[in-house]
Amino acid sequence: xxxxxxxxxxxxxxxxxxxxxxxxxxxxxxxxxxxxxxxxxxxxxxxxxxxxxxxxxxxxxxxxxxxxxxxxxxxxxxxxxxxxxxxxxxxxxxxxxxxxxxxxxxxxxxxxxxxxxxxxxxxxxxxxxxxxxxxxxxxxxxxxxxxxxxxxxxxxxxxxxxxxxxxxxxxxxxxxxxxxxxxxxxxxxxxxxxxxxxxxxxxxxxxxxxxxxxxxxxxxxxxxxxxxxxxxxxxxxxxxxxxxxxxxxxxxxxxxxxxxxxxxxxxxxxxxxxxxxxxxxxxxxxxxxxxxxxxxxxxxxxxxxxxxxxxxxxxxxxxxxxxxxxxxxxxxxxxxxxxxxxxxxxxxxxxxxxxxxxxxxxxxxxxxxxxxxxxxxxxxxxxxxxxxxxxxxxxxxxxxxxxxxxxxxxxxxxxxxxxxxxxxxxxxxxxxxxxxxxxxxxxxxxxxxxxxxxxxxxxxxxxxxxxxxxxxxxxxxxxxxxxxxxxxxxxxxxxxxxxxxx
Ligand code: BES
Ligand code: ZN
Ligand code: ZN
Numbered sequence: 001x002x003x004x005x006x007x008x009x010x011x012x013x014x015x016x017x018x019x020x021x022x023x024x025x026x027x028x029x030x031x032x033x034x035x036x037x038x039x040x041x042x043x044x045x046x047x048x049x050x051x052x053x054x055x056x057x058x059x060x061x062x063x064x065x066x067x068x069x070x071x072x073x074x075x076x077x078x079x080x081x082x083x084x085x086x087x088x089x090x091x092x093x094x095x096x097x098x099x100x101x102x103x104x105x106x107x108x109x110x111x112x113x114x115x116x117x118x119x120x121x122x123x124x125x126x127x128x129x130x131x132x133x134x135x136x137x138x139x140x141x142x143x144x145x146x147x148x149x150x151x152x153x154x155x156x157x158x159x160x161x162x163x164x165x166x167x168x169x170x171x172x173x174x175x176x177x178x179x180x181x182x183x184x185x186x187x188x189x190x191x192x193x194x195x196x197x198x199x200x201x202x203x204x205x206x207x208x209x210x211x212x213x214x215x216x217x218x219x220x221x222x223x224x225x226x227x228x229x230x231x232x233x234x235x236x237x238x239x240x241x242x243x244x245x246x247x248x249x250x251x252x253x254x255x256x257x258x259x260x261x262x263x264x265x266x267x268x269x270x271x272x273x274x275x276x277x278x279x280x281x282x283x284x285x286x287x288x289x290x291x292x293x294x295x296x297x298x299x300x301x302x303x304x305x306x307x308x309x310x311x312x313x314x315x316x317x318x319x320x321x322x323x324x325x326x327x328x329x330x331x332x333x334x335x336x337x338x339x340x341x342x343x344x345x346x347x348x349x350x351x352x353x354x355x356x357x358x359x360x361x362x363x364x365x366x367x368x369x370x371x372x373x374x375x376x377x378x379x380x381x382x383x384x385x386x387x388x389x390x391x392x393x394x395x396x397x398x399x400x401x402x403x404x405x406x407x408x409x410x411x412x413x414x415x416x417x418x419x420x421x422x423x424x425x426x427x428x429x430x431x432x433x434x435x436x437x438x439x440x441x442x443x444x445x446x447x448x449x450x451x452x453x454x455x456x457x458x459x460x461x462x463x464x465x466x467x468x469x470x471x472x473x474x475x476x477x478x479x480x481x482x483x484x485x486x487x488x489x490x491x492x493x494x495x496x497x498x499x500x501x502x
Contacts, residue, residue, distance in 0.1 A: 001141065003134055003160045003180050005172035010115035010163040011043035011072065017109035018074045019100035021093065021116040021133070025085040027053065027060035045071045049079070062092055063099060063478070074113075078103045082116075088123045091413040093132040098140025098479035101160065105141065111159045118166040126167040127175045133162050134179035139479040139486075142187055144194040181308045182493055186486035188212070189294075189301030193471065193484025197273035197290040202321035205270060205293065206248035209300050209319070213252055216307035223249035231340055233320070233360040238337040239353045240322040242277055242330025249364070250296070252303045252317040256310060257500070263314045264499070265365035266303075266492060269354045269377035270296030270321030277324045277350030278332050291484055292354070294471035295376035296321055298488030305493040313500040316368050320357040324350070336434045339363065341456055346434035354379045355452045356438055362456040372401045372461040374495075375453065376488045377468075382445030384469035391417040392470045392487065395450035398461035405463060408494035414487050416465060421450050465491075 010018060020042075030053055042049045048071050052058075058066040062083030071077045080096040080103075082088060097114060104112040114133055121129045137160050162176055192200060192208065200208075206222045213220035225246040228236055233249065240247040250270070271292035275281060281289070296319035303317040331337070335347045337356065341363040345356060354377050365373045383393040392409070394416040396402050402418060409416040428440035428448045436455055440448025450464045470487040473480055480486070 001157055001160060003138065003162070003176055005130055005162045005169070005176040007165065007167060007169040007172060008163050009043055009165045010113045011045050013113050013161060013163050014073050015109070015111040015113040015161065016075045017104035017107055017112045018071070018077045019097070019104055019112060019114045020077065020079050021082050021096045021100065021114070021120060022060045022079055023082050023085040023088060023117070023119055024060040026117050026119055027058065027081070045077070049077065063095065065099060065103060067103065075109065076107050082120065085119055085123060088120060090124060090128055090132040090411070093120065093124065093129065094136035094139070094413070095478040097133045097136030101137040101140050105155050105157050108156060110156050111161070112157065113161045113163050115163045121164065121166055126171045130162055130164070130167060130172045130175035131179045134176050135183060136479050138180060138183035139186060142190060143481065144191065144483060178309060182305050182490060185301040185305035185308065185493070186489045188304060189297040189486040189489050190484045192297035192300065193291045193294045193486070195290070197323070200293070201245045201272045201323060202248040202270065203246065205272060205296060205319070205321050206250050209250045209252060212300055212304050216304055218303055218307050219253040221251045223251070232338070233340045234337050235339040235345065235356040235359040236320045236322060238331040238335065238347070239277070239324050239357050242325040242327040243323040245323055247320070247322040250317070250319040250321060252300070254303055254307045254315045254317075256306060257312040257314050260314060263316050263368040263370045264496070265316050265318060265368055265370040265373045266299050267318045267358065267361045267365055267373060267375040268295030268297070268299035269293065269358055269379065270319040271354060271357065272321060272323050274324045274351070274353065275326060277353060278326045278330050279350040280326055281351060288472055291472045292378050293321065294378050294467060294484060295319070295488070297484070298376050298467070298471070298486070298492070301486060301489035302492040305489055306496050309493065311493070311496045311500050313496045315496065316365070316370070318361050318365055320361040322357060324353045339456070343436065343455060344434040346431040346437045348437050348439045352438045352449070355449055358453055359456045362453060366458050366460060370460055372398060372463065373457050374401070374405070374463045374465065374492070376465045378471050379466045380446045380449045380468055382449070383466040386419070386446060387417060387469055389469045389473055391415050393446050393466035394418045394463060395421050395447070395466070396463035397454065398463065401461050401463050404495055404498055405491065408491050408498060412490040412494050414470070414491040416491070419447060419450070421447060421454065425451055
């Protein structure tokens with residue numbers, strides 16, 4: 001599907017479907033006959049659209065939809081409400097665009113025009129308006145249909161044109177292009193998460209990371225089992241022991257600011273399937289655990305986005321990857337594991353495997369003397385209990401980095417919520433026979449997991465993002481179907497933009 005921007009009145013551009021995003025205030029002026037606001041947009045369609053508006057109860061409330069057939073050169077027009085003008089946000093635009101484009105797809109349109117009034121653009125900015133429309137459209141159309149061979153509901157949608165008369169061509173085209181690049185990275189991350197574990201296992205994930213690196217001038221260094229052994233990554237090897245598939249340790253270096261020697265490190269949990277191991281999980285919903293590599297997938301996606309958008313920042317992406325399976329050779333409760341850092345772990349539960357592989361990933365990140373280490377992991381069910389699917393749990397040692405992530409979270413709507421890591425919780429992960437234990441008992445499970453990770457980051461500024469609830473969606477949102485959400489890619493890309501501009 002192609003996305004374009006044109007600085008034109010939408011009614012003049014030929015297409016099967018036309019999607020208008022309107023605020024409640026715009027609708028009110030149209031209904032009150034104050035046409036000077038609305039009429040210029042509707043142009044020659046004015047009479048027909050106003051008649052439909054007057055006949056129905058469409059108020060432009062957020063998410064509200066009105067469909068009008070055969071309007072001028074367009075087969076169908078969709079009016080989508082964005083709510084109160086004073087309450088307008090980028091997120092409401094993303095959602096309205098997604099609702100509109102899905103309606104257009106449902107109507108079998110091949111070409112769609114999306115537009116909005118200058119009242120919307122006034123409230124946001126030219127760049128943000130177009131960017132958010134394209135985000136909503138691209139992400140809203142995402143489907144994981146690779147394996148549907150029989151009933152593939154072919155979306156014949158070929159072109160999406162964002163047409164806004166009051167937005168300059170240069171800025172509009174740049175916003176559309178940037179959003180397209182970003183959404184391609186989000187969709188890559190969604191595809192990787194949604195892919196079944198028999199197709200995407202550590203070797204394949206590493207192969208895909210290499211392909212991304214080749215395409216976007218990123219340097220990839222993939223460590224195989226022999227190299228992982230040589231580095232004494234005992235955490236990754238312990239979790240891998242039960243699997244017949246070899247582990248991989250992915251590193252990707254993007255040097256967007258060659259004059260600077262400072263790095264940001266992003267580290268993602270790459271469990272391509274988490275059965276729980278010997279501490280096996282119940283079979284209900286176990287299939288979801290093919291997405292337990294969502295952290296690693298977000299790292300790969302964010303590296304692609306940063307490089308493709310040429311953000312002037314240096315980032316190393318790190319992902320320790322393995323399956324977690326039970327077998328005769330699997331690691332067991334009671335085992336003591338020596339990690340690359342030398343720190344020993346008493347394994348109390350083999351299902352708390354993410355923190356064990358991350359111990360080596362986080363320790364390895366210290367090699368870059370990073371300005372900050374940010375890890376992303378579908379780490380705990382406890383985080384899902386606490387925050388559900390609408391906020392990522394954030395834990396860390398550096399308030400500045402957390403403030404930047406919070407701001408990026410609000411902008412992208414990949415919101416993060418800070419949780420405490422008070423030292424009083426530490427005693428829950430104390431072991432009698434090793435330096436640390438991999439589980440901390442029933443209470444505050446997301447916090448004790450974070451405190452475990454903290455042992456492996458030295459004195460470097462560090463933030464942990466528990467994406468267990470936000471990466472794996474149990475139900476669809478307006479612009480993400482059920483399954484892998486691709487969370488983290490837009491958040492980190494926005495974070496890099498922010499720190500690069502400082
Ligand atoms: N991958 C899971 C966490 C998870 C649960 C992610 C639900 C997404 C949805 C993780 O490896 C795990 O099993 N954690 C255990 C830890 C426990 C044994 C201390 C958990 O959360 O139950
Ligand atoms: Zn687990
Ligand atoms: Zn896991």
